[in-house]
Amino acid sequence: MREVWSYLALTEVAQRYRQTLLGPLWNSAYLLGQAIALSVVFGAVFKSPLANILPYILAGMTAWMVGPASIIDSSGLLLSASGIIRNQNMPYLIHAFRAAMRNLILFLHNVLAFILIMPFFHHMPIINPIVVVTAILVAMCCAPFGFLLGMLCARFRDFVQLVQNFSPIIFFVTPVFWVTDTVSGPRRAIFAYNPFYYLINMIRKPLLGGWPDPIDWTVLAITFVAGWSFCLLMLNWLRPRIPYWV
Numbered sequence: 503m504r505e506v507w508s509y510l511a512l513t514e515v516a517q518r519y520r521q522t523l524l525g526p527l528w529n530s531a532y533l534l535g536q537a538i539a540l541s542v543v544f545g546a547v548f549k550s551p552l553a554n555i556l557p558y559i560l561a562g563m564t565a566w567m568v569g570p571a572s573i574i575d576s577s578g579l580l581l582s583a584s585g586i587i588r589n590q591n592m593p594y595l596i597h598a599f600r601a602a603m604r605n606l607i608l609f610l611h612n613v614l615a616f617i618l619i620m621p622f623f624h625h626m627p628i629i630n631p632i633v634v635v636t637a638i639l640v641a642m643c644c645a646p647f648g649f650l651l652g653m654l655c656a657r658f659r660d661f662v663q664l665v666q667n668f669s670p671i672i673f674f675v676t677p678v679f680w681v682t683d684t685v686s687g688p689r690r691a692i693f694a695y696n697p698f699y700y701l702i703n704m705i706r707k708p709l710l711g712g713w714p715d716p717i718d719w720t721v722l723a724i725t726f727v728a729g730w731s732f733c734l735l736m737l738n739w740l741r742p743r744i745p746y747w748v
Contacts, residue, residue: 511603529567529608530615537563540679548684557625557710562678564612565705569640570672570698572605576648577665580656584748594737594744598649602641609637616709633708640701643726646733653740656747678702697725 537560545555576598580587583597613629620627655661676698685692693699700721704714714722 508603511600511607530612533563533567533612534560534615534619537679544679548681553625557620557627558681558706559679560616560619561706561709562702564609564616564709565640565702566673566676566678567612568605568609568637568705569644569701570676572601572641572644573648573651574665574669574672576601576652577655577662579648579652580744580748581652581662587748588745594741595649597652598645598733601648602645606637606641609641613709627709628711630708630711630713632713633705636704636708636714639722639726640704643701643722643729646729650729650733650736653736653744653747656744672698676702697721701725 537556541552541556541559544550544559545552548555579597579601580594586592586597587594613633617627617629651661651665655665675692676696677693682690682693682699700718703718704722707714707718
């Protein structure tokens with residue numbers, strides 16, 4: 503079935519950027535533009551040079567797109583595949599793997615843009631090759647949560663609007679563009695108990711030439727096992743109802 507979800511992911515990316523000049527690089531251009539804007543603003547706030555804060559923010563946003571953003575974007579995962587679900591006898595988890603593969607394809611384009619752009623800001627990217635492994639692990643770790651969200655939004659359509667309207671809050675409370683060293687006292691709980699922070703570190707640190715900390719690996723492992731266990735349990739229970747929801 504790997505060939506099936508790989509083909510579906512490639513087809514989805516091709517259709518999304520069909521007849522465009524840059525293709526998937528439009529996603530990279532958006533990511534870069536947003537990272538530069540945040541770097542200019544928060545670089546002034548934190549009195550940090552652009553060459554120092556831009557790599558941190560751009561690496562963080564690249565990781566955000568593979569991890570937390572992939573879960574948020576899965577609110578319409580099953581609804582967008584309603585035709586396949588109703589007419590084809592295929593495992594439902596194919597759609598979760600399709601979304602993970604699509605995000606990994608876009609991740610490769612974003613990494614390429616990261617490598618090409620950073621020298622213009624006086625930063626030579628030295629990427630740790632382990633990022634290939636960590637990106638795959640993070641994508642597969644987020645896949646069950648995206649599928650669970652897709653089931654929830656298929657059953658209760660109001661959750662689609664809830665996710666779309668309140669997801670920016672998750673972005674702002676996760677250390678994507680702000681540095682954790684600037685937070686002290688009880689407020690450190692904002693990121694200390696936020697699993698997205700550790701998932702982002704799994705990709706951001708290798709992109710900046712470092713290694714994930716043991717706590718990052720630990721949270722990833724716990725989240726991975728818990729997510730897939732709960733997802734398989736709920737799928738086994740709710741499988742017959744899904745075609746009626748979509």
